[in-house]
Amino acid sequence: MTRIDFHLNVADHLLYTCRLVRKAHGSGLRVVCFSTRPEVLEQLDQLMWTFSDEDFLPHVVTGHPGITETPIVLTDKADDVVHHDLLINLDEQWPPFFSRFERLVEIVGLDEDHKALARQRYKFYKDRGYPLNTFDRAGA
Incomplete structure (x- = not known):
């Protein structure tokens, strides 16, 4: 059964992602970041190239042949989901395929609507009986 972690009070959800x-990849996990909004995926793609001078995060955006x-x-x-270690949801709804994963992380910002x-x-x-954990990241 998928373990679900909610990370609460995250000021910058893409930087936090x-x-x-980086942590998951360093632990040998394969990661899927999901959003139905193309602009979120584009911003995350750009940030993964620039957020750290010391770390390389080998990633591809949906549709890439090396997926x-x-x-x-x-x-x-x-359809692009080919591994099932960790799913990070960057969408407003639950991913319809989340139960294929060992772990799901939900990142919750500071905005009341979010x-x-x-x-x-x-x-x-x-x-639905999934095991849930919450982590307050205020100030992190």
Whole structure:
């Protein structure tokens, strides 16, 4: 069963995502970052190239031919999901394919609208019996 972690009070969700991806990749996990908004994936792609001078995060954006070999995938499609270690949800709704993964991370920002949508996702997962964890990242 998928373990679901909510990371709360994150000031910059894309920078935080890069840090999570760096940690997961360093631990040997394969990562999928999901959003149905192309601009989010584009911003994350750019940030992964520039957020650290010391770390390289080998990643591809949906549709790239090397998607099956690359350990980090940025996608808006369930069809592009080729590995199932860690899913990071950057969308407002739950990913329809999240149950294929060992772990799911939900990143919750500071905005009240964002928190309200996260509460709906939390309730969705809880009602289905998924193990849930919360981590308050205020100031992190």
